Amino acid sequence: MSAFLALLKRDLMLSVRQGGALGTALGFYMLVVTLLPLGLGQDLNLLSRIAPGILWIALLLAALLSLGRVFSSDHEDGTLDVLATGRMPLEMVVGAKALAHWISTGIPLALTAPVLGLMLNLDIAVYPLLMATMLVGTPAVSFIGAVGAALTLRSYRGGLLIALLVLPLYVPTLIFGMAAVNGLLGVSGTSAAMLILAALSLTSVVLCPFAAAAALRVQMQ
Amino acid sequence: MQTLTQRLANPTRFMELSGSVLPWIAGAAAVVIAYGLYLAFYVAPPDYQQGETARIMYIHVPCAWLAMAVYAMVAMSAFGFLVFRHPLADVSAKTAVPLGAAFTFLALVTGSLWGRPTWGTYWVWDARLTSVLILFFLYLGLMALRSSIEDESLASKLTAILALVGIVMLPIIKFSVDFGNTLHQPASVLRVGGPTIDTAMLTPLLVMALGFTLMFVAMHFKAMRNEILRRRVRALQLAQVEKAQASQLAAAE
Amino acid sequence: MELLLGIDLGPHASFIWAAYGAVVAVIGGLIAWLYIDGRIQQRKLAALAEQGVRRRSARRA
Numbered sequence: 001m002s003a004f005l006a007l008l009k010r011d012l013m014l015s016v017r018q019g020g021a022l023g024t025a026l027g028f029y030m031l032v033v034t035l036l037p038l039g040l041g042q043d044l045n046l047l048s049r050i051a052p053g054i055l056w057i058a059l060l061l062a063a064l065l066s067l068g069r070v071f072s073s074d075h076e077d078g079t080l081d082v083l084a085t086g087r088m089p090l091e092m093v094v095g096a097k098a099l100a101h102w103i104s105t106g107i108p109l110a111l112t113a114p115v116l117g118l119m120l121n122l123d124i125a126v127y128p129l130l131m132a133t134m135l136v137g138t139p140a141v142s143f144i145g146a147v148g149a150a151l152t153l154r155s156y157r158g159g160l161l162i163a164l165l166v167l168p169l170y171v172p173t174l175i176f177g178m179a180a181v182n183g184l185l186g187v188s189g190t191s192a193a194m195l196i197l198a199a200l201s202l203t204s205v206v207l208c209p210f211a212a213a214a215a216l217r218v219q220m221q
Numbered sequence: 222m223q224t225l226t227q228r229l230a231n232p233t234r235f236m237e238l239s240g241s242v243l244p245w246i247a248g249a250a251a252v253v254i255a256y257g258l259y260l261a262f263y264v265a266p267p268d269y270q271q272g273e274t275a276r277i278m279y280i281h282v283p284c285a286w287l288a289m290a291v292y293a294m295v296a297m298s299a300f301g302f303l304v305f306r307h308p309l310a311d312v313s314a315k316t317a318v319p320l321g322a323a324f325t326f327l328a329l330v331t332g333s334l335w336g337r338p339t340w341g342t343y344w345v346w347d348a349r350l351t352s353v354l355i356l357f358f359l360y361l362g363l364m365a366l367r368s369s370i371e372d373e374s375l376a377s378k379l380t381a382i383l384a385l386v387g388i389v390m391l392p393i394i395k396f397s398v399d400f401g402n403t404l405h406q407p408a409s410v411l412r413v414g415g416p417t418i419d420t421a422m423l424t425p426l427l428v429m430a431l432g433f434t435l436m437f438v439a440m441h442f443k444a445m446r447n448e449i450l451r452r453r454v455r456a457l458q459l460a461q462v463e464k465a466q467a468s469q470l471a472a473a474e
Numbered sequence: 475m476e477l478l479l480g481i482d483l484g485p486h487a488s489f490i491w492a493a494y495g496a497v498v499a500v501i502g503g504l505i506a507w508l509y510i511d512g513r514i515q516q517r518k519l520a521a522l523a524e525q526g527v528r529r530r531s532a533r534r535a
Binding site: 147151152154155156157161164165167168169171172175176179193200207211214215218219 | 355358359361362365366369370371372375378379382383385386389390393394396397398400
């Protein structure tokens with residue numbers, strides 16, 4: 001367990017010190033949200049109605065952007081080989097790295113959503129719920145994404161390929177995230193959607209490390 | 222004493238067996254499909270609500286059935302490959318993916334062409350259409366991942382892992398898109414309490430589904446045979462290069 | 475086409491023909507590709523065999 005925490009701490013320190021990853025993801029997040037009203041027109045009613053969807057989709061894309069780096073830098077400098085031969089199971093290594101991705105990318109993105117919501121004229125009453133769904137849903141984003149990152153480690157068109165592999169798998173997260181937000185906007189069933197979203201996140205936290213570790217093991221041999 | 226699967230799993234044996242069986246399956250598929258088309262156009266009555274347009278069903282439903290069945294087969298092959306490390310399972314998974322993608326594409330196209338006259342639009346974001354579209358993306362992902370990795374045995378293993386991830390995710394995706402309301406007619410053939418569809422239309426549908434399944438089996442066998450030949454060619458070419466290098470080295474000494 | 479087959483498919487006949495046409499085109503293309511691909515591989519194997527490169531199991535023959 002202490003090894004797990006040490007690895008988590010190391011990955012978080014790296015992401016803070018390097019800084020670039022989070023900055024890029026946040027910048028990308030804001031840019032997508034800026035571009036969409038320019039493309040859709042400035043109708044504030046329309047924007048406030050579709051704002052939760054825009055924010056969720058932009059969050060998925062921004063998180064995706066930083067996924068490629070979850071394993072690749074450690075793979076390049078050989079750290080991953082050391083970790084793989086170490087005493088901690090590779091599943092735990094994957095778990096620590098995905099958790100670090102969630103803390104360093106998922107949480108900041110979710111916390112930025114209200115600021116961007118202001119720009120989209122989103123009703124302020126929705127903010128707590130929107131942030132809650134994002135905080136509950138982003139673990140699934142990070143852990144499912146880790147599987148995609150592990151699978152594409154050795155492919156020569158990494159970034160685009162991750163998007164093709166992982167985005168379809170984000171569909172349930174997106175749908176239930178949106179269902180939970182829309183619950184407050186009128187339709188019932190918020191708590192049900194929220195519970196399912198939490199179940200999705202927990203399931204992916206448990207299952208995805210096995211798939212990702214299997215993919216990494218195949219590539220280390 | 223070998224079991225049947227063990228004997229089939231030998232590539233050379235597979236080539237012999239599939240070679241003798243293939244023409245029969247292909248012929249049976251052609252006959253069954255021809256009979257199904259005859260039933261579909263000359264015997265089956267037009268639907269009392271949708272009129273003649275319902276005849277698209279006789280190809281749409283078999284394509285949709287294969288779209289799902291082939292993915293299940295790919296996942297089973299992937300599982301067999303990961304657990305038993307048998308190359309033939311990988312050949313099966315690899316060659317079934319493009320075929321499954323083609324049937325999924327056809328299910329989408331025929332469904333869209335059926336939707337325009339019936340629903341008044343080519344596309345709706347209804348639960349079933351959406352989940353079949355996502356299934357199509359999963360097929361594309363399998364093909365893209367395999368083609369993006371040069372080391373072939375590595376590509377096989379990674380694609381197999383992705384196929385298994387996909388088969389776990391598919392029910393969840395299905396459940397999530399079902400969460401909203403659906404415009405598509407509810408399942409009418411495979412359901413508890415027997416089919417709701419009239420026999421006059423069910424018979425041609427089942428005949429066509431059988432014909433398409435036979436056709437898929439024939440195409441899959443042929444694709445597997447091609448893939449085995451392709452691997453033999455590559456192995457022989459490698460052996461040839463190695464031999465040439467060895468003789469060059471010997472000559473240099 | 476409809477006159478030829480002696481059936482009347484009503485006002486939406488073009489959609490029905492388009493759907494069946496798409497299936498014929500895609501599956502026909504796949505079958506043609508499978509056939510051509512098989513021929514290419516067999517030709518390559520034959521060419522290699524001519525150069526004396528054979529599989530171990532085929533050498534006895």
